Amino acid sequence: MHHFFALLITSAVTGFVLADPFLSGWMGALLPVIENQTLLDLTLPGTHDTNTVDDSDTVADNANSLPPALSWLFHEFRCCSPGKFIRNQSITQGLTLTDQLNNGIRFLDFRIVYSAPPDAGSLQPHDWYSMHMCQSKHTAMTYLQEVRQFLDNNPSEIVVIWLSYHGNTDATGTDQYPNVKITVKQAFWRQIEALFDGLLFDTTTSSTNTTTIAEMLVRKQRVVVYAADWVEFTNSSTKAINTKVYMENDGCADTGNGTRVYDAQAKFAGASALKKELKKNNTFYLLSMAAGFPSSQITYAALLHYTPLIEKQKHLQLCAVAHDIPGMTDWCPMHLIEESQLTNYYNQIVLDMVISGTGYDLPNGIYLGALDFGGQIRTGSELLWPASPSMAATASTGQPKVTDNNTTGFGYVDTLLLYNVRQACRHVPSPVADCQKLTAQLEQRRSLAPLTLWNDPAHGRLINWPPPKEVGVVKV
Numbered sequence: 318m319h320h321f322f323a324l325l326i327t328s329a330v331t332g333f334v335l336a337d338p339f340l341s342g343w344m345g346a347l348l349p350v351i352e353n354q355t356l357l358d359l360t361l362p363g364t365h366d367t368n369t370v371d372d373s374d375t376v377a378d379n380a381n382s383l384p385p386a387l388s389w390l391f392h393e394f395r396c397c398s399p400g401k402f403i404r405n406q407s408i409t410q411g412l413t414l415t416d417q418l419n420n421g422i423r424f425l426d427f428r429i430v431y432s433a434p435p436d437a438g439s440l441q442p443h444d445w446y447s448m449h450m451c452q453s454k455h456t457a458m459t460y461l462q463e464v465r466q467f468l469d470n471n472p473s474e475i476v477v478i479w480l481s482y483h484g485n486t487d488a489t490g491t492d493q494y495p496n497v498k499i500t501v502k503q504a505f506w507r508q509i510e511a512l513f514d515g516l517l518f519d520t521t522t523s524s525t526n527t528t529t530i531a532e533m534l535v536r537k538q539r540v541v542v543y544a545a546d547w548v549e550f551t552n553s554s555t556k557a558i559n560t561k562v563y564m565e566n567d568g569c570a571d572t573g574n575g576t577r578v579y580d581a582q583a584k585f586a587g588a589s590a591l592k593k594e595l596k597k598n599n600t601f602y603l604l605s606m607a608a609g610f611p612s613s614q615i616t617y618a619a620l621l622h623y624t625p626l627i628e629k630q631k632h633l634q635l636c637a638v639a640h641d642i643p644g645m646t647d648w649c650p651m652h653l654i655e656e657s658q659l660t661n662y663y664n665q666i667v668l669d670m671v672i673s674g675t676g677y678d679l680p681n682g683i684y685l686g687a688l689d690f691g692g693q694i695r696t697g698s699e700l701l702w703p704a705s706p707s708m709a710a711t712a713s714t715g716q717p718k719v720t721d722n723n724t725t726g727f728g729y730v731d732t733l734l735l736y737n738v739r740q741a742c743r744h745v746p747s748p749v750a751d752c753q754k755l756t757a758q759l760e761q762r763r764s765l766a767p768l769t770l771w772n773d774p775a776h777g778r779l780i781n782w783p784p785p786k787e788v789g790v791v792k793v
């Protein structure tokens with residue numbers, strides 16, 4: 318049970334190590350200290366809009382966040398390629414699902430839509446795709462097969478998959494999946510059950526708040542599915558958990574005016590008390606640290622893209638100033654993932670506080686954008702784009718780091734893992750040697766991608782902002 322197989326995949330082109338053997342099997346590595354913890358005691362590193370790396374430039378039928386008429390039009394008239402612009406506003410990740418899993422991600426925000434294929438008119442036969450405005454190039458099942466493959470390669474690992482249309486835990490019926498028949502939903506659920514046959518956590522055996530990680534591994538129940546619209550989508554299956562009842566999904570305020578830092582700090586100060594309460598209700602506590610950006614950003618980005626000759630400077634300035642960061646006056650991030658990178662710059666401050674401060678706690682899962690290799694989140698301003706080789710990988714391979722900070726990242730996964738080890742070791746004094754060894758190892762790993770602040774106000778990165786604030790820790 319303590320053994321695991323690690324895949325070491327090296328890109329032929331770049332020579333970077335794309336899978337980190339420690340991160341691809343971290344649950345196995347941490348098992349000596351976390352074996353008696355339940356899922357609702359741990360904090361899983363996750364990604365927001367997990368599968369957007371492979372978005373096509375076809376806006377899905379019934380795409381979210383767009384007026385239905387507009388998305389129908391975009392889908393129907395692919396010639397006009399608004400999708401190419403929207404795609405850049407929908408991609409939040411630069412790593413494939415397999416790369417994310419191999420780099421430590423264990424919580425997947427897997428969003429799905431029933432739609433015609435990306436290259437076909439909306440009257441063509443439908444299938445399930447993943448989606449964030451634009452739909453994925455391949456069917457959702459194609460990507461879920463990557464998860465199955467990862468689980469087969471890594472027998473000590475457990476993955477949580479949240480299925481929803483657009484990150485709504487509570488909506489049911491056609492409010493969750495517009496225009497999809499119950500039979501169509503349940504047919505897809507049966508495919509998912511078949512794909513993960515034998516691996517799905519079964520709530521008739523026990524519940525998530527009492528089952529230890531060791532027990533889950535013994536039973537080989539290593540996939541925990543949280544499903545929105547659970548009654549209709551899964552026919553109330555005991556092999557999925559109803560998000561409407563058993564998932565608490567919270568978010569953090571925008572970066573502007575420093576509120577991201579203060580808000581996340583307040584959330585972490587209250588997390589211990591809330592997590593305890595939620596565990597009693599058998600509820601998974603999830604927190605989004607995804608991009609917080611002004612809603613006007615996409616409008617200014619569209620104006621800059623489609624009417625570059627008209628009032629360009631004014632639009633740039635309005636977009637920049639809407640971010641409400643001192644000194645950021647004429648930069649408009651033209652890709653959503655750039656917003657994620659900017660938000661991550663401020664996320665790292667609070668995530669680091671959890672380790673360096675006292676009284677802070679973390680939820681059961683965090684999900685955010687712009688994950689980089691090495692389990693890092695990119696905080697630098699250079700576009701983390703699908704298929705662009707990452708410099709972050711050099712940190713874990715010991716190659717010299719670049720000093721311009723453009724591709725700088727923060728050790729997101731290692732930070733959460735160190736936190737998990739500390740938590741478990743607080744309650745469990747017995748495996749002292751394992752606690753010491755893992756703590757030292759994770760501290761060393763974190764030192765390769767530590768909290769890094771620099772001054773680049775033009776791109777919204779500041780050293781002394783926002784000013785530190787005392788936040789009262791909620792006593793349990």
Ligand SMILES: *[C@@H]1O[C@H](CO)[C@@H](O)[C@H](O)[C@H]1NC(C)=O
Nearest residue numbers: 349350351352353745747748
């Ligand atoms: C887990 O519980 C078992 C049974 O009580 C105990 O033998 C073992 O030492 C515990 N493991 C840890 C890491 O505390």
Ligand SMILES: *[C@@H]1O[C@H](CO)[C@@H](O)[C@H](O)[C@H]1NC(C)=O
Nearest residue numbers: 401402403405622652700702
């Ligand atoms: C989308 O972003 C890519 C990468 O920066 C860029 O090459 C492309 O021109 C952009 N497309 C549109 C329509 O904005």
Ligand SMILES: *[C@@H]1O[C@H](CO)[C@@H](O)[C@H](O)[C@H]1NC(C)=O
Nearest residue numbers: 499500503504551552553554
């Ligand atoms: C849904 O579940 C019920 C109860 O388990 C079962 O009787 C019924 O046949 C299921 N429906 C379908 C369409 O599988």
Ligand SMILES: *[C@@H]1O[C@H](CO)[C@@H](O)[C@H](O)[C@H]1NC(C)=O
Nearest residue numbers: 573574575576579641783786
């Ligand atoms: C900015 O934050 C401060 C407190 O941190 C608050 O007093 C002020 O009203 C905020 N300004 C805006 C424009 O939100």
Ligand SMILES: *[C@@H]1O[C@H](CO)[C@@H](O)[C@H](O)[C@H]1NC(C)=O
Nearest residue numbers: 565591593594595597598600
């Ligand atoms: C736990 O469930 C009870 C009963 O549904 C509810 O009143 C309470 O607010 C829940 N606790 C939390 C922290 O959500």
Ligand SMILES: *[C@@H]1O[C@H](CO)[C@@H](O)[C@H](O)[C@H]1NC(C)=O
Nearest residue numbers: 524526527596597598599600
């Ligand atoms: C687990 O959740 C159930 C409610 O579903 C509750 O009755 C039980 O006390 C909880 N157990 C723990 C250990 O929190």
Ligand SMILES: *[C@@H]1O[C@H](CO)[C@@H](O)[C@H](O)[C@H]1NC(C)=O
Nearest residue numbers: 720721722769770771772773
């Ligand atoms: C990059 O960040 C480091 C660490 O904060 C800083 O010392 C250095 O000056 C930064 N480089 C640039 C070009 O801003």
Ligand SMILES: *[C@@H]1O[C@H](CO)[C@@H](O)[C@H](O)[C@H]1NC(C)=O
Nearest residue numbers: 698699721722723724773776
């Ligand atoms: C780093 O980013 C700055 C600001 O965007 C840019 O001027 C510079 O060319 C970048 N350096 C590299 C090596 O890409």
